[in-house]
Structure formats: C-alpha cells, structure tokens
Amino acid sequence: MPVPPEENIVRAICSDKWDGERIAPSLFVGSDTSVSRLAIIPLEEHWNLFRSYVEKPPERILMLIGEINVGKLQEIGRKHKSAVELTVEPKPESRNLAHAEIPQNITRGLANKICPELKLHHPPS
C-alpha cells in the first residue's frame, strides 16, 4: 500500500547536497529515492537516526532535513510538463523502520520543481 497523500515525508540533506546557499537538485534526481515517514518516526528523532547512517565519510555532515507532503509531491508530478504519477512506497529497513522510496524516475526538471517546495528544518541547537 503506497503512503497516503495526507502523510509528510522527509529527506536527509547532507553537506554534499547543500553548500549553505543552494540545494542540489540531484537530491531528488533518479529513481528509488529514499525518504522517511514522519507518521512512523517524529522529526526530532530523525536527526540522530539519519546521523547514524548517512554521515559517511565523517566529513559528510547532516545539514538539514527537507520535509514535503506526499499529496503535494504528487501534485507537482502531475503538473509537470511530462506528467509523472509519483508514489511513495513503504520500504522499512532494520536501520530505519520509517524508510520509504519514491520508485519513479525523477528528471532534473521535475526535481527543480520539488526542491523549492521542501520545508527546511535546521538541526536543533
């Protein structure tokens, strides 16, 4: 069962994809994009969870967490000039039970529509 449109998902944004000024659109380019479901694990717990497996090498630092509503993501896909029916499929993993994937191929043009819609969360001080 795909993740319902009411849910919000998050994606880790590490230092290779954020330089303090811009977010790399490649954050969403390609297929099988990893995301995580806030309905399963709350945002505040995602900081330590993501850090436990994305900060490799240690120079790769979790800088931000980007949040988007699944329904909004799907709307962006449908409105794109080459419309895509985006879905979010639950793919729980032992390291992250909230893990899910967007299986469809996301082009750079579509990624450029998704990134500005992300709600950006900074690490808690």
Place this chain on the structure above:
Amino acid sequence: MMTLLSSDCYHLHEGLSDEVPSSEVHRPAPNEAAQEELFLQKLGARGWGRIHQFRNYYGPGWGEGQGRSLSPRAMAAFCQFLETATFPSGCLPSVFLTDRGGLELCWENADGKAVQVEFTSEGAEYYLEEGEIESMVSHAKMKALAEQLSAA
C-alpha cells in the same frame, strides 16, 4: 650467534595490517596546481574546498552505501568546462557531488533563472530553467557547452 624467536619479531597490530584500498588514496595529478587555481578563480574558496573534500574523502560506498567516488572523466570534463565558462558578476556557482560520482554545477543567469550541469563519466547533462530545457552532450563538447551556457 643469536637466534631470533618468532616472539622477538615485531608484529603489526591486526587493525593496522590491512592494505589501504588504492581507490581511496588521492594521487595528485601533474596539472593539479593549475586545476586548483581554476577552482579558486571560478568557484571561490567555498567551491575549491568542496572539490578538495569530494576527491579526497568520498570513497566508494559513501553516504548510505551506494555513493561512487568522483569519476576522473567527470572531473576532466568539469575542468574543461570551467576554463571557458563565465558567470554573472557576483555569482559564485555551487558545486555538488552526485551519487554516481559526477559533479553538479548550479548557478543563476543574469535573469535569475537556474542553470545546471552535471558532469558524469559519460558526458554532461544540463538544465535551463528558461524554457525548461534538459539535454545531454558528450565530453568532446565541453567548450561549446560552456560558451552556450555562459550566454544563457
């Protein structure tokens, strides 16, 4: 005559005895100093520092396990592009490492519209927000691409 026993020999600690995979060791290229000058000139200290990190610290399997280390062919294409490219006054492009070992360069043109190029081991994929153009060119066309996008 003194006889050496095996216990007299020095044994490297087990944790230090593995050979370092050669793919994780960065060997400076002969033209590296010129490249670094180019990065500083076109991308500023931030861009220069990021490329230094990408090629020295991001080995195979970086990130969540699937990240590829920076492709030498992508790097060569990136340098060829940068030699010709010009950017709007006051604009410092951003550089990112992609999961497939490419380099992604992002900036805005004089009208504030996004211009992006991803240099891969196969070629360069580019995107122009103006007109929503997405296309790909071979490594042989880096100079022409730089001229085209500098005027975009």
